[in-house]
Amino acid sequence: MKKVLSIISALSLTAGMAVSMGVNAADASPEVYFKAKETKGAEILASGNVYVNKKAADASGAVVPAEIYLKDPNAAAGWVCIRWASEKAGLSLQNVKEPSTKPYKKYNEDNSAETIIYENVKSDGVKVASALYYDDKIPSDGKLKPLQLEGEKSDSYPLAVFDAAVDKSAAGSYDITVYNKNQSFTFVTYRTESKPEYAPDSEKYKLICNELRVNVSDRLxxxxxxxxxxxxxxxxxxxxxxxxxxxxxxxxxxxxxxxxxxxxxxxxxxxxxxxxxxxxxxxxxxxxxxxxxxxxxxxxxx
Incomplete structure (x- = not known):
């Protein structure tokens, strides 16, 4: 775990959101995005964003189920650390946890690949959710491979699931965004057999970070x-x-x-x-x- 923390610290001090080319890959950047589901008082709009009608929601507000995904066209992610937050009072992240089906297989002989899902409050008072997928064990053949995908695509399954809880007093627009502050960076690194970990060093392959907007009103x-x-x-x-x-x-x-x-x-x-x-x-x-x-x-x- 010390190795995990030291590498994360090193990555955090480099470029945060950037991603290395690392492999002979297609010319495509990895991308983080959100999906939400309809619930009482909340509907999913044409853009994929959310509209909450407080009059149609429960007395305490609306709780919108949501998921966060990584689209990795190169299928070469070796380390994945995604952090996200809602920084405006009125909408909070709740019940952050692993999905029922993990997107990545454990591929080492000792099943050492790990997932860490957690929430904590930063010095600016913002609650931040984190999903970390990593493996720092060397298999018997000595070759570190990219994390193997469980589905057909890297985003066949979410990295994490959570609830976007909209308070009854909320009004206007709220954004759930990928978080990169206070030395808490989101990053994806590529892994190859010849070079296990790559520090993010390529402008060309910067991680694309999308947001989820939740519009809240008291009318249709x-x-x-x-x-x-x-x-x-x-x-x-x-x-x-x-x-x-x-x-x-x-x-x-x-x-x-x-x-x-x-x-x-x-x-x-x-x-x-x-x-x-x-x-x-x-x-x-x-x-x-x-x-x-x-x-x-x-x-x-x-």
């Missing part, structure tokens, strides 16, 4: 003015907000209204959102419309 998605209807008025309101922000002015909307206006969940309120709302209103106005279809379902099935 798309009902920007909170009048119980989704119609042309909401589309016009979205366009006005877009025009304001495009000229560096305040949007003119509350945090909860802005959350409801980002109907595709791509973290931007713009003309596309207005167009989606207007198209949905036109559809709902037809005699053949499914009156039970939500705006989100309409957008994802256009």
């Amino acid at each position: 998605l798309g009902d920007v003015n909170d009048d119980g209807k989704i119609n042309a008025v909401d589309a016009s309101t979205i366009l006005t907000a877009y025009a304001n922000t495009s000229t560096s002015k305040p949007s003119g909307l509350s945090e909860e209204a802005m959350a409801a206006a980002d109907v595709d969940g791509n973290s931007a309120v713009n003309a596309v959102d207005a167009s989606n709302v207007l198209s949905f209103y036109a559809y709902q106005s037809t005699s053949s419309a499914d009156k039970n279809k939500s705006l989100n379902n309409f957008i994802q099935n256009k």
Whole structure:
């Protein structure tokens, strides 16, 4: 374990998020991303981000099941350490644990490959979740291989699972991001037989880190003015907000209204959102419309 800690320290002092080429690999960077699941009061938008309607959630708020993945096109990750956090009060990480099926096999004869999943609070008061996959034992043939994949792809299974707990007092946008602060770095290193550990040293193969956005409001998605209807008025309101922000002015909307206006969940309120709302209103106005279809379902099935 001392060896593990010393190597992690060395990696932390180098480049943090970068990843070494290390092998004769395809020209592709590794990538960390999140997936969330629908639950009471929460729906998954076209972008994969989350919309929480507090009125539809439980009295205490919404608890959104989520997972974190590593996409490694080179299939050569030898050490994986992913850290993530939500730094804004109102959304917290809870129940961080290993997935029911681990993404990596133990390949050494003594089954020495290990997984460490944990949470701790940093000096800035942020709760950080960590998933560390590593193996520091040398097999009998003396050749250290990359961690072998359990599925067909590196992201066939999540690295860890957790809950994104949204407090009832929350409002607006919340980001769950990969954490790289206070000497707590996220990194992936490649391992080959000739050189067991690579310090991250390649700009070309930097780790791509995606975020999971959770928009929280007290109204239906798309009902920007909170009048119980989704119609042309909401589309016009979205366009006005877009025009304001495009000229560096305040949007003119509350945090909860802005959350409801980002109907595709791509973290931007713009003309596309207005167009989606207007198209949905036109559809709902037809005699053949499914009156039970939500705006989100309409957008994802256009």
